[in-house]
Amino acid sequence: MPGVSPLTNPKSIQPTPPGPSTLAVHAGEERQKLGHAITDPIICASTFTFADTQAVIDYIEQDQSRGEYGRYGTPGEQVVERKLAALEGGESALLYSSGMAAIVGLLMSQLSSGDEVVFFDECYHRSREFCAKHLSRFGVVTRQVKMGDYVAMEDAITPNTRLLISESPTNPHQSVVDLERFVEIGKRHEVPTLIDATLATPYNLRPLEFGVDFVLHSATKYLGGHNDLLAGVLIGSAERMAPVRKLRGILGAVNSSHNIYLLERGLKTFELRMQRHNENGLAVARYLESHPAIETVLYPGLESHPYHDVAARTMRGFGGLVTFLVKDADWKATARIVDSVQLARIAPSLGGVETLIEQPLVMSYYQLQPEERAKFGIPDNMIRIACGIENSADLIADLDQAIRAGLSG
Numbered sequence: 001m002p003g004v005s006p007l008t009n010p011k012s013i014q015p016t017p018p019g020p021s022t023l024a025v026h027a028g029e030e031r032q033k034l035g036h037a038i039t040d041p042i043i044c045a046s047t048f049t050f051a052d053t054q055a056v057i058d059y060i061e062q063d064q065s066r067g068e069y070g071r072y073g074t075p076g077e078q079v080v081e082r083k084l085a086a087l088e089g090g091e092s093a094l095l096y097s098s099g100m101a102a103i104v105g106l107l108m109s110q111l112s113s114g115d116e117v118v119f120f121d122e123c124y125h126r127s128r129e130f131c132a133k134h135l136s137r138f139g140v141v142t143r144q145v146k147m148g149d150y151v152a153m154e155d156a157i158t159p160n161t162r163l164l165i166s167e168s169p170t171n172p173h174q175s176v177v178d179l180e181r182f183v184e185i186g187k188r189h190e191v192p193t194l195i196d197a198t199l200a201t202p203y204n205l206r207p208l209e210f211g212v213d214f215v216l217h218s219a220t221k222y223l224g225g226h227n228d229l230l231a232g233v234l235i236g237s238a239e240r241m242a243p244v245r246k247l248r249g250i251l252g253a254v255n256s257s258h259n260i261y262l263l264e265r266g267l268k269t270f271e272l273r274m275q276r277h278n279e280n281g282l283a284v285a286r287y288l289e290s291h292p293a294i295e296t297v298l299y300p301g302l303e304s305h306p307y308h309d310v311a312a313r314t315m316r317g318f319g320g321l322v323t324f325l326v327k328d329a330d331w332k333a334t335a336r337i338v339d340s341v342q343l344a345r346i347a348p349s350l351g352g353v354e355t356l357i358e359q360p361l362v363m364s365y366y367q368l369q370p371e372e373r374a375k376f377g378i379p380d381n382m383i384r385i386a387c388g389i390e391n392s393a394d395l396i397a398d399l400d401q402a403i404r405a406g407l408s409g
């Protein structure tokens with residue numbers, strides 16, 4: 001910029017923040033590591049030593065961030081927590097042994113007897129189950145309102161409401177929350193908000209930038225990314241996270257050092273994998289939408305999706321999960337398509353390098369009555385494919401032969 005002195009050019013004072021892949025590779029790590037190694041060590045220690053009594057006293061009085069006992073935190077865990085906080089653009093991240101442990105840890109820290117929590121009804125079924133079946137035993141009231149009905153959400157708020165919760169996008173319907181409206185309702189009623197952004201990841205959606213108070217991820221999915229670990233993470237302001245961290249030290253749902261290392265290693269390729277998941281998801285969704293035997297495709301990146309506008313406005317990409325309904329197929333014909341697939345593996349979960357496929361009726365809702373399944377919006381002809389990072393042409397060719405084989409069988 002000619003004529004602008006380096007000191008008055010804001011760009012020269014405030015360097016551009018690093019991109020997601022630079023953060024994924026470097027953020028949170030010490031530059032010089034044990035033994036001059038380029039990678040972090042796996043420290044297998046349940047406890048950490050002090051040189052003398054004064055060192056213990058200094059640790060307590062100065063609130064030092066060193067290790068004390070494994071349940072309260074470990075050096076490897078701190079690295080990954082700092083990396084995840086940087087990727088999400090938050091102050092403080094807290095790791096748990098699974099996504100569910102993170103949800104339970106947060107709810108237990110925020111809710112007491114007589115308090116209420118409001119959910120959008122498409123939230124992860126185990127989270128809702130924990131509230132409705134278990135927190136109710138401790139006097140916590142759960143109110144579920146229809147996904148995307150902001151008026152109903154606001155009407156469900158009472159003076160006892162302590163948390164508004166939603167997933168975005170939801171699974172398997174891929175409904176997307178209008179975060180501006182969601183946050184505005186929370187702020188006006190002074191109720192903190194939580195978004196389970198597992199399906200979006202910090203690459204595709206940045207809930208904290210909209211003013212959401214807590215972001216949650218099952219790191220088992222895209223963050224770990226290799227179908228080889230379970231972990232969960234919560235991210236928020238240092239102030240909000242401090243009591244949550246204290247309670248985690250009591251609940252004890254922490255990861256082994258090996259698990260933490262796998263997560264750190266998986267995160268190195270986070271942006272590269274997300275770019276491919278986004279490309280594969282969109283390519284598979286477009287292919288399915290153009291297929292005459294497919295009735296509906298639920299993918300927020302498609303113009304036909306009911307939540308496409310809000311998704312396009314707020315998300316960078318739309319992930320690898322694609323849900324579709326097969327035209328005029330009963331549950332058996334649908335199952336034949338799933339069974340004819342040769343590349344994808346039949347399994348629950350998503351977000352790993354391997355493509356996974358499942359029929360929600362069978363995988364998650366088999367023991368429910370048809371009326372209950374209808375209530376959850378799970379028709380017999382629904383298939384969910386969680387695209388991995390294989391080449392999209394191969395995924396599409398495989399689906400193409402599977403649909404043909406399944407429907408002729």
Ligand SMILES: *Cc1c(COP(=O)(O)O)cnc(C)c1O
Nearest residue numbers: 098099100124196198218220231
């Ligand atoms: C998998 C999942 C969870 C639960 O996480 P775990 O790591 O399996 O405990 C929660 N929310 C969403 C959206 C998920 O996909």
